[in-house]
Amino acid sequence: MRPPIASFVVLLLVVAALTVIGIGGVHAEPIPQAVLNGEQHIAADTAQSLRTAIDAEASTVRRTAGAYVATDTSTPATTLKALTSGSKSVLGGALLDRHTGKLLAAGGKTVPLAGVNAKAAAEHGAILPRLVTSGGAPQLLYFARVTLPAQQDPDQDQNQAPSRAERQWLLAVTEALPAVAAYGDGRGVEVLDTSGTKLATAVHGKASPAADSALPAAAARAAHGSGSDTDASGSLLGATTGSRRTVAGWAQVASATGPGDTDDLGLVVLTSHATPATTTAADYSRFALEAAGALSALALLLGLALYFCVQRPLLRLYLSAGRVARGAGQASQDWPAASSELSRPVPLHGFGELTRIGRALDALRRQLLGESGPQDFPARRGPGYRALAVLGVLVVACWSAPMVFLLNRADTVSAVPAPVLADQQTRTEIAAGRIRQSLDHSYTELSAAAAGLPGRSRAAQTEVLRHSLAEHKQYRSLYLLDRSGGITLRVGGTPLRTLVHVPDGGGITTVNTSGRIPAIAAYTQVPAVKGKARAAGVVLFGEIDVQALNSILPRPKLGDVWVTDGREKVLAASVGYRAFQSLPNSGLTRLARATQSAPGTTGTATSAVHLTSSGPSVDAAAPLAQSGPTARLGWHVVAAEPAAGLQIPAVQAEQRTMLAGILGLSVGVACLGWLHVVVIRPLRAVAVLVERLAGGDRRTVLHPVNHDEIGSVTRSLELIRQALAERDRAARSGHVAGPSRPLPANTLQR
Template identity: 75%
Template sequence: MPLLGGVRPPIASLVVLLLVVAALTVVGLGDVHAERVPQAVLNGEQQIAADTALSVRTMIDVEASTVRRTAAAYPATSTSTPATTLKALTSARKAVLGSALLDSHTGKLLAAGGRPVPLAGVDAAGLTSGHGSIRPRLVTSGGTRQLLYFAKVTLPAQQEDANQDQYQAQSRTERQWLLVASEALPALTAYGDGRTAEVLDASGTALATAAHGTASPAAADSGLPASAARAAKGSGQDSDASGSLPGATTGGRRTVAGWAQVASATGPGDTDGLGLVVLTSRAVPLATATADYSRFALQAAGALAAIALLLGLLLHYSVQRPLLRLYLSADRLARGATEPGPAAWAELARPVPVHGFGELARIGRALESLRRQLLGEGGPQEFPARRGPGYRALAAVCAVLVAGWAVPMIFLLNRADTATAVPAPVLAAQQARTEIATSRIRQSFDQSYTDLSDVAASLPGRSRAAQTEALKRTLADHKRFRSLYLLDRSGGIALRVGDTPLRTLVHVPSGSGITTVNTSGRIPAIAAYAQVRAVKGKAPAAGVVLFGEIDVNTLNAGLARPKLGSVWVTDDHDRVLAASVGYRAFQALPDSGLTRLARATQGAPGTAGTATSAVLSSSSGPSVDAAAPLAQSGPTARLRWHVVTAEPAAALQLPAVQAEQRTMLAGILALTLSVACLGWLHVVVVRPLRSVALLVERLAGGDRRTVLHPVNHDEVGSVTRGLELMRQALAERGRAGRSGQAGFGHAGSGHAVGTSGFRRENTLQR
């Protein structure tokens, strides 16, 4: 028999696969335990550390880029002096603690300002010789750790006086200075009540610390900073590695910590080589109740194993064995119908046993009738049209038996309680991460506004060509903008660079800030805008307000974070402006519960509001959701926008949710595999048997014309081939009988038919 044909493979597969599902149930549910500190809590703290590290990395990258961009944009002339150049580059930057200007060839200090800058180990020639950007360095000055930012200042060529020998080698060549600016580490913020955030160096020494609420520093657990530094050092080439650490237990609470490297996640960046690590920690209450699903797993697996063995025995004794016996009987009758001699008589002499029920019983009874017809002991026999239940009903009963185990597993057992399945620390972590995401988005908007304001301040007094060139340079330097344009007093566009504006609102706003410039369409248009103020004695700019439309794709790409779920930015009417998942512009949030959560963040008029979180249920299951107001201060202060996040509880490593998922998976697997195997049995056995039963009953009823073609090369196909041989034998005997009647005329029936034994022998000879 073929490997996938016959009655044995589907029955054996059904039993084996159900036993495999039973084993997987034991393995999958047996290792689900409710620990005192769930793994989801540790994972949440790890992600908070990673988000905080991303914020620190972004601030360092932005500051380094700003220093370089300011130096590159400085309009140096051949008469610029080091002192005036240094003052122009650093006087407007409040974050700069100290600055210095070095000669790129000799390393000589040309000018200094503010606090002394530690220049030990600074190789001006080596730093300026390359074509790429110069990464910041972490140094110690006055007992504190600071960051040194570097930038190249290029001056045009000039003819120096012969007495100034230090410039003789540079005559008629372009000069280059090295700007060094020292700044403190970026301000660190801790989110979530009771949480501490620290920035560590490579040795585990805390460089900056922030706490929120009643938090106690992680240094109180003296082993955590050193452990985080060692873990970061052991991460190898994974520059954006992160992890979690369990801390000490005190008074029914345990400290959980997360660490993450402050390094570029997309290749070489400004933070590479600094060796900074962010460590966050928070004391969480220990779970009082524990759950063990091992006993349930054994009971469920035992019940499924019993069902599998029961189905195997039922199908073996009701289908497999009767079909094999029927196959042997049909083969025996075919040999008796085609072979001459006494051996054929012996084959036909034994009655056909009728086994089973349904189609097999019908075929057995029809075969017995054909056996008698081959022996000449009877004629065609009619069979009743009404028949009892067949093997389709048996297959349905088998499916119902498995469904009786699988359906409760899918829909009833181990259901996670939405109210208690998600521990409070996990919910608090989602809220803290939402606040971090909100802060990062707000900083992005603030930076867009600052960059645009700087450009707007530089436009008056310059020619139209120079203004166009300034906008083009800004567009090239700031990839977040898709279009820059100046509006005149009538609201028309006086000057534009970049893509076609998406704006549909034609107005000239007062003040400066962040706004939307359309209310419909496929793409929301979020824009920063700044007034272009006229300067006395200088030519006015081409317009009065400078707009910079922010590329929403860039904004969307920055929203997604691991394990944070879906993220949406909504306006004051709760319409979606940006999202980490697919969306339509200005559509409502996908769930009304999320809308209510966003509205709950709104505070009293004139206040920013507060973040909030909740566990919400939907058709796809419970999810951990949070919302935070975007407006705090600065250009977004007047906006009543929100950031909303939703993480499915199924994605969190919560014991109750894991037990529910694996219970459902076991039920789905058992039901799917049983239906597949029973469908296989139906295709290769039950349906062919129904067809064969109809044909054999018609053959036993006298139909000698219908040719029986075996379709399958298995037991049913062998039965069909045997029936075809019997049909041919009966048809030939019928033709011979009609020929004999035509030759003898009416000589009498006694001349045509002798004794009963003679008829049997004559039939066998034919």
């Protein structure tokens, strides 16, 4: 009996303390934490885009060098020209001998080769890209190995036998840093080296990257202090200008998933944006104290009510039942002693079941004294302790229900600060840029594969496609179409293509409109062989594995992200989805349409706060259609992040208020339910049995279920039943006129 009552009071007091700690700790800062976190995530997203661009370029340089087929007439100069002339991004190139490090050929701008160990690069694998300075401008130096036949060794001594070992040269090319894009009006982006020197900048709108000169050095120090955490990121607060303060985010460009091409560069991305400071202060400490005080008062009042209405009356009943049982046991041996035990009436305490048991117990006492016979009890009874438990739950619910449904409700629109909504839109634009970057890369690689097909045999073409499929994991299938749309050559998985068409030009498209998996494909025309008629409308298709796109979309605190086509049907997503399904709610669909990203137009990103079943959701949509192979798609990228996942003071206060209410109600239901199981329900059962016993039922044995107060009362009643049964048997046999031989008080007889 005591544990559920004590636990009920103590746990309600604990909930009150948590209410003070949780809700009282919510404060509205001039710059909300959600804004700082948003800027940090924007920097991390931008760093990932830069990392992807560098990795893709390093892979392209290595692929180009690996695909080069040297001939007997190949010289360092012709080899270098063949490897670099096809790329517009190459500023300068050089070929080195792996044994001596000797410069064999050079072209374009001078390539800084200080510290390059060509022999080590050839023996231990490719050298990672390096950050170099040429002509005062920062550049990236990429490396790749070029393998030549044995007879191509230009250093072979004419008097020695020809060596049959393959020979390797080292290709080194310099390129400018990949361009970084700034999204969000008034935001600046800077790429820094390890010392905080600016290497590249980008500005969107009227932002000035140099508005706070201390931020680059602070970001470099923070990145350096992150140690071995290669994907570290963070946020900074800059100078205040008027009512606006600069909020900055920084992130390392180094690979976050293991060794990568950007690990040795030491690049840091710094984003900054001037944000208006919040002037309205929100302090929930007073509300927390009032709510906790009310709950504490309820806990103490309910605890006292349970003590005076349940615990103390039950303990007194336990003593009275023991006294009557002792009197019944002593009746045949020591009648005066038994009479003194039985002469005192059983006091009635409490109400409901305890009153019923006390009244029936007093009737049994009188029957033991021979003052009365069996007694009937009314069938209709007043409210019992079950009603008390329900009333206790309702009292707690009177505190919990307003906490859950009414108090500290966050307004759907005004609860989310405008900078947080703008950050969600910015991050959605960056996500669209990552998807566009991936699709552009797929198209570029497919075009490179198509350039190696003309004039080759079918077996050679098959080998080219197999090599391309092995090199680029984003493809699931590569195939050639003739003018009629039939597949003439295929490598990889079975095509998902259901649309039979032979498009002109090249780009990205979908090749099915239904099925379990959306089929997104890059396509390009196969060039005609010089001097011959153009091939019969041959087009190379590369179906892109949708999982490759799905893996790009998830980002911390961006929420659920979908890629939709022009009809707002889902093609890829960061969460589970069905192919070509509609967006989860009409608000997201309207948001996607509001981008006005019809095929051939750039469209405009947009954002809004929508109220969903789980609370406010910060949603944004950005068009994918811009220049390049994705320009004619009319696709969108849509993101939805529940406001509950962001550190917004109004939303935090609502969440914690609801949590306190739920905890309070759960404690009330659990503890009072526990009291009902271990006290109230057994009391109801004992009340029925003792009334039957007082009504003359001597055959029903009373079994104690638990070793507690109610179990002790049940054992006492069983002793009384046995004494009455023995007396009745003796009376019927006519041997004795008074109480029968006593039964042991510490045993039960059946």
